[in-house]
Amino acid sequence: MRSPVPLRTLLSIGLCLAALLAGAEASQAQPQALLSSIARTTEVRSGRYRPVEPVDLVRFEPDLSQETYPFLTRQNLEAILGDVNRNGEFDDAPADIDALTWLGTTSRPSVYDLVLSFAAASTPLGGGVVLDGDLVRLQPGGSFLVVASEAEISSVTATRTIDVDAAAFLPSGELLLSFTEDEVTTHALLIQQNGGSSTLGDETILGWKPGTTEVRIVYTTADVIQMVSRATQKTISSVVNVVGLAPDPVNPGAVLFTVASTAKGLVGAVFTTAGGGAYAYVNGKVLDGTGEWGLGAAATLDALLTYAGGKDPLALEVEGKRLPAPGSGAAEVRFHGAVPQTTVQFVLSYAGPPAPWPLPSPLHGVLFGYPTPGDPLFGWSIADPRFRAVADAEGRGRLPLAPGAHPPGFSVLIQALDLASGEVSEPVVIDLVQP
Numbered sequence: 026m027r028s029p030v031p032l033r034t035l036l037s038i039g040l041c042l043a044a045l046l047a048g049a050e051a052s053q054a055q056p057q058a059l060l061s062s063i064a065r066t067t068e069v070r071s072g073r074y075r076p077v078e079p080v081d082l083v084r085f086e087p088d089l090s091q092e093t094y095p096f097l098t099r100q101n102l103e104a105i106l107g108d109v110n111r112n113g114e115f116d117d118a119p120a121d122i123d124a125l126t127w128l129g130t131t132s133r134p135s136v137y138d139l140v141l142s143f144a145a146a147s148t149p150l151g152g153g154v155v156l157d158g159d160l161v162r163l164q165p166g167g168s169f170l171v172v173a174s175e176a177e178i179s180s181v182t183a184t185r186t187i188d189v190d191a192a193a194f195l196p197s198g199e200l201l202l203s204f205t206e207d208e209v210t211t212h213a214l215l216i217q218q219n220g221g222s223s224t225l226g227d228e229t230i231l232g233w234k235p236g237t238t239e240v241r242i243v244y245t246t247a248d249v250i251q252m253v254s255r256a257t258q259k260t261i262s263s264v265v266n267v268v269g270l271a272p273d274p275v276n277p278g279a280v281l282f283t284v285a286s287t288a289k290g291l292v293g294a295v296f297t298t299a300g301g302g303a304y305a306y307v308n309g310k311v312l313d314g315t316g317e318w319g320l321g322a323a324a325t326l327d328a329l330l331t332y333a334g335g336k337d338p339l340a341l342e343v344e345g346k347r348l349p350a351p352g353s354g355a356a357e358v359r360f361h362g363a364v365p366q367t368t369v370q371f372v373l374s375y376a377g378p379p380a381p382w383p384l385p386s387p388l389h390g391v392l393f394g395y396p397t398p399g400d401p402l403f404g405w406s407i408a409d410p411r412f413r414a415v416a417d418a419e420g421r422g423r424l425p426l427a428p429g430a431h432p433p434g435f436s437v438l439i440q441a442l443d444l445a446s447g448e449v450s451e452p453v454v455i456d457l458v459q460p
C-alpha cells in the first residue's frame with residue numbers, strides 16, 4: 026500500500042485543473058437551473074436514481090438534460106445533521122422541505138447558502154427547535170441559522186402561529202412569503218389590501234422587508250386564481266394553495282409560483298406573474314407540468330428557486346441506506362456532476378458527531394470536509410486506488426463497496442472529491458449491518 030496522499034495536495038492539483046476549465050466555461054451562455062422540492066415521494070423516470078423524497082432538493086435544467094438530479098438529499102442531511110436522537114442511527118433528517126430561497130450572493134448556491142423552511146418542527150443536534158414557520162440556513166456541522174423566525178413573521182403580519190410554505194428573496198431585498206394554512210390577521214393595511222377580509226388565504230403572496238415592519242399583500246388569493254386561469258386558458262375556481270415562489274429569471278420583476286392543486290395543467294406546472302399570468306418559460310421550455318422534471322409522475326413542486334445553471338454540482342447517492350452483510354452482495358455509491366473522464370477520489374471515515382473542517386477554495390468559496398483526518402478509514406481510502414473512480418462522458422460513475430471489507434455495526438461517512446474541478450460533494454452516511 027502506498028503512503029497516503031494528503032487531501033490538500035490532491036485538492037491543489039484539482040484547483041490548478043479547475044482554473045483552466047473555468048476559463049473555458051466563462052465564454053458560454055448560461056442556462057437557468059431550477060432547484061425544487063416535491064410534496065410526495067416520486068420515482069425518477071429513468072430508473073437510474075432512487076426515488077425523490079419530500080425532503081430532497083433536486084436540480085433540473087429545462088430543455089437540457091431532461092433529467093432530475095439530486096442537489097441535497099435526505100442522505101446528505103443525515104450525514105450533516107448527525108445522530109440527533111442518539112439512537113445509534115443517522116436517521117434524523119426532517120421529513121419535508123416546504124420552502125426554499127437564497128440570498129443570491131454567489132453564482133451557484135451551495136447547500137449552506139439556501140434558505141429553507143421545513144413542513145414540521147425539527148430539532149437539531151445541540152438542542153433548540155426549528156419551527157415550521159422559521160426560515161433557516163443549514164450550517165456545516167448540522168446547526169441552523171435563523172434568517173427569519175416564525176415569531177418575527179407572525180408579528181409583522183399580525184397573525185398567530187404560522188407555517189411558511191413558500192418564500193422568495195427578490196433582488197430588491199423584499200421577502201415574498203406564503204403560509205400553509207389560511208391565517209387571520211389583525212393588520213389594518215393587510216385587511217384593506219385583502220378586500221376587507223381578515224382571513225389571508227393560503228394562496229396569498231405577502232411581501233415583507235426583513236428588519237422592518239413594512240409588509241404588504243403582493244397578490245391576493247383572487248389574483249392568483251385569475252393568473253392561473255389566464256395561464257391555463259380555463260376558468261379555475263381553486264388552486265388549493267400557493268406552495269412555491271421564486272423570482273422569474275426571464276421576466277425581471279415577475280415572480281414564479283407553483284400551486285398544490287393536482288388538477289391537470291396545474292400539477293407540476295410553474296406559473297409566472299408576467300403578462301397577468303402565464304406558464305413559466307425557461308431555457309425555451311414551457312413549464313406546464315407535462316413531464317419536464319424527468320419524474321415518473323407529475324409532482325407538486327412545494328419549493329422552488331432558479332439560478333444561472335451550467336455544470337451540475339458533484340453529488341452522491343447511495344443505493345439503500347444500509348450495506349448488506351458480508352457475503353450477501355455489494356452496494357455502491359453513485360456520483361454525478363464530475364468533470365467527464367476525470368478521477369473522483371472517495372474519502373471515508375467512521376461516522377460520528379459531524380465535525381466539518383474548512384477547505385478554502387478560490388473557485389468554490391469555502392468547502393467543507395466531513396471525514397475525520399486521522400481516522401483509519403481516512404488514510405486507507407486516500408491511499409487505496411479502489412477508492413477512486415473515473416467519471417464517464419456525462420460526469421457520472423460509481424464506487425462499488427464490498428461490505429466484507431469493513432467491520433459491521435458501524436456507520437461510515439463518505440465524501441467525494443472531484444480532482445479535476447476541486448469540488449467536494451456533500452457527505453453521505455451508510456450503515457454496515459450486523460453479521
Ligand SMILES: [Ca+2]
Binds near residue numbers: 328
Ligand atoms: Ca418538499
Ligand SMILES: [Ca+2]
Binds near residue numbers: 115
Ligand atoms: Ca438517530
Ligand SMILES: [Ca+2]
Binds near residue numbers: 142145
Ligand atoms: Ca414550513
Ligand SMILES: [Ca+2]
Binds near residue numbers: 190203206268
Ligand atoms: Ca401557501
